Amino acid sequence: MTFGLVAALQLVAPDVGRDVAWLGWGRVRYAHTQGIMLGWLANAFFAFLYHAVPILTGRPVTSARLGVWLFALWNFAVMLPGWALVLAGVSQPLEWAEFPLVVDVVVVAALVLAAIQFLPGFFQRGIESMYVSSWYIIGALVFTLLSYPMGNLVPELLPGAAGAAISGLWIHDAVGLFVTPMALAIIYFVIPASTGRPVFSHFLSMLGFWLLFFLYPLNGTHHYVFSVIPMAAQLAAIVASTLLGVDVLIVVTNLFLSMRGAGVLPRDPALRFVSTGTVFYVIVSLQGSAQAQMSVNQAVHFTDWVIAHSHLAMLGFASFAAAGGLVHAWQRMADAPYNARAISWAYWLMVTGLVAMVVDLTAAGLVQGQLWTVGAPWIDSVVASRPYWVLRAYVGLVLASGFIALLVGLTTGTRGAGMAVRPSRTRDEHDVVSPRSTPVTEAL
Amino acid sequence: MSIRAGRALRTAYLVASVAGVAFFALSVTLLGVWPARVLNEQTRAMAPEHPLEPTTSERRGRAIYAREGCAYCHTQQIRYLHADMTRFGAPTLAWETRRDTPHLWGTRRIGPDLSRAGGTRSLDWQYAHLFAPRAVVSESVMPGYPSLFDGAPDRPRQEARDLVGYLDALGRARALAGPEGEAHAREGCDCPDDEMA
Numbered sequence: 001m002t003f004g005l006v007a008a009l010q011l012v013a014p015d016v017g018r019d020v021a022w023l024g025w026g027r028v029r030y031a032h033t034q035g036i037m038l039g040w041l042a043n044a045f046f047a048f049l050y051h052a053v054p055i056l057t058g059r060p061v062t063s064a065r066l067g068v069w070l071f072a073l074w075n076f077a078v079m080l081p082g083w084a085l086v087l088a089g090v091s092q093p094l095e096w097a098e099f100p101l102v103v104d105v106v107v108v109a110a111l112v113l114a115a116i117q118f119l120p121g122f123f124q125r126g127i128e129s130m131y132v133s134s135w136y137i138i139g140a141l142v143f144t145l146l147s148y149p150m151g152n153l154v155p156e157l158l159p160g161a162a163g164a165a166i167s168g169l170w171i172h173d174a175v176g177l178f179v180t181p182m183a184l185a186i187i188y189f190v191i192p193a194s195t196g197r198p199v200f201s202h203f204l205s206m207l208g209f210w211l212l213f214f215l216y217p218l219n220g221t222h223h224y225v226f227s228v229i230p231m232a233a234q235l236a237a238i239v240a241s242t243l244l245g246v247d248v249l250i251v252v253t254n255l256f257l258s259m260r261g262a263g264v265l266p267r268d269p270a271l272r273f274v275s276t277g278t279v280f281y282v283i284v285s286l287q288g289s290a291q292a293q294m295s296v297n298q299a300v301h302f303t304d305w306v307i308a309h310s311h312l313a314m315l316g317f318a319s320f321a322a323a324g325g326l327v328h329a330w331q332r333m334a335d336a337p338y339n340a341r342a343i344s345w346a347y348w349l350m351v352t353g354l355v356a357m358v359v360d361l362t363a364a365g366l367v368q369g370q371l372w373t374v375g376a377p378w379i380d381s382v383v384a385s386r387p388y389w390v391l392r393a394y395v396g397l398v399l400a401s402g403f404i405a406l407l408v409g410l411t412t413g414t415r416g417a418g419m420a421v422r423p424s425r426t427r428d429e430h431d432v433v434s435p436r437s438t439p440v441t442e443a444l
Numbered sequence: 445m446s447i448r449a450g451r452a453l454r455t456a457y458l459v460a461s462v463a464g465v466a467f468f469a470l471s472v473t474l475l476g477v478w479p480a481r482v483l484n485e486q487t488r489a490m491a492p493e494h495p496l497e498p499t500t501s502e503r504r505g506r507a508i509y510a511r512e513g514c515a516y517c518h519t520q521q522i523r524y525l526h527a528d529m530t531r532f533g534a535p536t537l538a539w540e541t542r543r544d545t546p547h548l549w550g551t552r553r554i555g556p557d558l559s560r561a562g563g564t565r566s567l568d569w570q571y572a573h574l575f576a577p578r579a580v581v582s583e584s585v586m587p588g589y590p591s592l593f594d595g596a597p598d599r600p601r602q603e604a605r606d607l608v609g610y611l612d613a614l615g616r617a618r619a620l621a622g623p624e625g626e627a628h629a630r631e632g633c634d635c636p637d638d639e640m641a
Contacts (some may be wrong), residue, residue, distance in 0.1 A: 025587045026513015093510035094546055128453040139464070146468055154476075160541030162480035164521075164549045169475055171551075177468075213464045217471030221479075223551060226523035228538050230482045233475050298525055302553040373527045378556045383583050 023087075030086045030098035036314055037096060037174065038107070039079050040403075044322035045182040046070065049118050049137065051329035052189050056134045056433060057121030066117050073110045078103055094167055096174040097152045104152040111148065115141045131433045132205035136185035139213055140178055147173035147217075165229050168237075169220035175313055176216030183281075183321035184212075184251065187274045190328045191258050192432035194271040194423055199432075200257035208251035215244045222292040225301065238292045245289030252282045268423045269343050270331060273324030276351060280316035284309060299373065304385070305365025308358045315399065316354050323350070323406055330410055331422035339413030340421055346405035353399025357392055364388035483538040490629040491539035492621045498543065498613060505610025508603055510548060512589070518558045519550035520614070533560040533615070537629060540618055555586060560615035570608040572597045 050067070054060050061067065082099040085091065090100050099107070119141060122134050151170020155163035192199050199205055221229060221237035255278050259266070266272045287309055290296050300306065327343055330336045364385050371381040498506070509515070520541070522532045529535060536559050541547060565573070572579060575597035577586040592604035600608070621629070 024512055024589070026516055027511075029513050029516050089511045091511060091513075092546060093513065093515050093548055095516075095551060126450070126454065127457050128450045143464075143468060146465075150472065150476075155546040157545065158480060159543060159545040160547050161483045161538045161549075162476075163545060163547040164541075165479045165483075166472075166476045167547065167549075169471060210460050210464065214467045217468045218475065220471070221475045224521075224549070226525050226528075227521060227549075228483065228486075228536060230479050233479045236474060298523075298527075302519060302551070306552065372531070372553075375527070375530065378531075379581060379583050382554070382585055389585075 027087050027089065027091070030091050031083050033096055034082060034086070034098050035079075037179065038074075038082070038099075041179055041182075041314070041318055041322055043074065044326055045140075045186075046074070046114065048186055048322070048325035048329060049114075051332065052133065052185070052325075053118045053121060053137070056131055056137075056189075057124065059121045059124065062117045062120055066113060070110060070113045070117060073106060073113065077106045078110060092152070092156065094152070094155050095171050097155075097167070097170060099152075101153065101156065104148070107152075108145065108149060111141065111145050115145065131188075132199070132202065132209055133185040133189045133433060135206070135209050136181040136188065139209070140181035140185070143173070143177040143181075143213070143217075147177050161228050164224060164227075165221060165233070168223040168229075169217065171223055172220035173217060176212070176219060179314065179318045180212070180216070183277065183318045184209075186321045186325035186328075187255060187278055187281075189433055190270050190274045190324050191255065193328065194266070194268045195259065195262055196423070196432070197258070200254050200260075204250055204254040208247055208254060211247035211250070212244075215240050215247055219244060219292075222297070225292070225294060225297045238294070241292035242289050245286050248282065248285035252278055269340070269347060269421075270324045270328035271423075272347060273320050273327060276347075277317050277320030277324060280312055280320060280354075284312040284317055287312070299369045300365050303365035303368040303372075304361040304388070305369065308361035308365060311354070311361070312358045315350075316358065319403075320350070323347075326406075326410060327418075331418035334416045334419060336418060337411055337413045337415050338418030338421070339409045340417065342405050342409035342412065346402050346409055349398055349402030349405055351402075353395045353397075353402055356395040357399060360388050360391050360395065364392075486537070487539040487542050489631075490537060491542070492617070492625045492628065495539075495617045496620055499609070501606045502610045502613045504603075505606035505608070506544075506548075508592075508607045509610060510546070514558075515548040515550040516552060517550075517554035517586070518556065519553050520544075520557065520559045521549040522557055522559050528557070532557045534618070534626075537618075540615075555584075558611065558614050560618070562612045562614045562616045563619070567608055567612065570611060571600050571604065574604060574608065 050061065078099070082103040085100055085103065086098055091098050092100060097104075119138060122130060122138055147170060150166060151173060154166045155170075157163075158166060188199065188205060218240035219237055221233045222241050225234050225238070227234070259271070259275055259278075262271060262275065264275075266275055291300055291305070291309065323346070330338050367384050367388070368381045371384060520536070522528050522534065522536045524535045540559070541549075569580065571593075573581070573586075574589050575593050576588045576590070577584040578588075589604070589607075592607065593600050618625070
């Protein structure tokens with residue numbers, strides 16, 4: 001977050017930090033993407049798994065000691081050295097893969113530990129009675145173990161266009177096979193647990209799950225439309241991107257029907273976060289399908305439109321799901337501090353900041369694309385972007401203060417206060433998502 | 445749930461799981477391995493026979509370009525689009541980046557594409573611009589890199605020399621291929637004429 005703010009500020013005031021090599025825009029930008037995906041989202045996901053996995057499997061996670069190791073490895077052997085190395089100039093110039101290979105090795109080791117920690121319980125009861133969140137968690141951990149080494153190592157071996165093709169796959173697998181399934185696991189968990197009703201359709205939830213894992217890996221090449229990468233591969237990725245939009249419609253239809261009656265702004269803050277995250281998910285996915293189309297792609301590719309898109313995905317959809325998951329778990333821990341006012345502030349600041357940023361950057365992207373197409377001098381597109389970049393820095397501040405409010409909400413306040421505000425239901429989460437409820441089989 | 449239904453469901457899930465992994469493998473094959481083969485063939489058919497290889501200094505310059513994240517604002521990828529080709533030149537062919545490991549294609553343009561940057565500016569311009577971009581282009585938002593210099597734009601350190609050398613070599617191989625090289629590439633390219641414009 002901080003790195004993002006610094007980068008945004010530097011676009012407005014490019015001389016900030018000019019005499020400090022490690023504060024150079026490029027290096028800060030490297031630290032920003034890795035920080036959001038691995039530092040914030042992955043940590044939040046792991047935290048949520050400690051709440052969800054015991055309920056989904058009906059047994060505790062593998063080992064508390066392993067948990068300490070996983071935490072230490074992830075934060076002190078991945079994030080801290082990763083950031084330090086990137087800022088010191090040891091990095092890979094590959095998007096979503098900026099940490100150097102030495103850190104990547106630790107990431108893969110930590111992901112193996114995470115699989116050992118969270119997955120064995122799912123297979124104890126037989127997969128036929130597994131709830132959809134369990135599937136998403138298994139999918140995310142297994143497929144990230146496949147895609148992470150591919151995206152981080154292969155472009156170091158394959159040159160030029162061939163390496164770029166693999167990078168394109170990873171850019172999309174990072175979002176589609178790690179962040180999206182984890183966020184959906186949280187959303188599918190929080191909705192029934194908060195409303196006290198099972199999801200609308202277990203069949204649709206499983207259909208959405210499998211389509212996602214079939215289609216997402218085939219998306220990546222849409223980052224390089226009109227390039228020298230064979231047109232057949234580009235077209236295959238565009239078709240898959242379009243179909244993925246259909247899949248997302250199936251998933252969100254199911255999610256919204258599961259939330260019916262809760263209102264546009266549910267009173268439970270956890271449900272409010274995930275329902276807003278679901279709205280962002282529809283928008284960002286349909287936008288993704290649209291911008292993969294050649295006609296749209298040539299107008300907006302390389303512009304801030306795409307930056308708006310990625311912020312809507314990572315800070316809109318995924319971060320709102322993660323925040324909802326954390327708030328939900330905090331409401332169920334007797335010894336967790338909980339500050340309801342700060343959490344309410346967090347929601348509104350994050351919504352305001354994010355929506356303003358996405359609208360602002362989307363508009364900036366359209367302006368830039370137009371100026372490039374009409375053949376205006378290059379610098380015109382930079383000059384025209386300036387007001388948008390100024391506004392982006394301000395709303396970035398709002399968004400960041402939302403994240404700080406979330407941190408305050410989960411670390412200050414009376415211990416156990418969350419227990420008091422959680423919605424009282426006749427049926428608790430155990431009844432709607434645990435193996436006892438054997439949900440999918442109702443369709444049979 | 446009857447036992448039979450449970451068994452059917454379990455089989456279905458197992459099939460789907462295998463299919464899921466297969467689809468991932470398919471994605472890597474279809475969108476990673478197969479394109480790499482096509483690109484290799486294209487490179488063999490279209491590359492000049494003896495292209496000028498980058499010097500050691502230029503290679504070091506490339507590493508600095510990668511380290512500083514230049515690729516996050518400058519692409520090195522001219523697409524087969526009218527707007528790209530009129531502004532930056534002929535679309536990037538596979539053979540031009542065949543030594544680029546890892547690639548520096550980029551996904552965002554805050555500044556212009558640099559695939560053909562070589563020879564478009566004098567070296568003095570490059571040094572002055574790198575040292576203090578706004579002294580040269582007043583509206584620029586590019587960060588300055590004074591840490592590559594000894595306090596003044598006319599006193600570049602080795603790192604600045606390497607980087608400027610690299611920038612000045614971008615597009616050189618394609619330019620040196622000349623009309624003969626373009627003709628050779630055209631011959632090897634299985635594409636309609638306008639795609640090579």
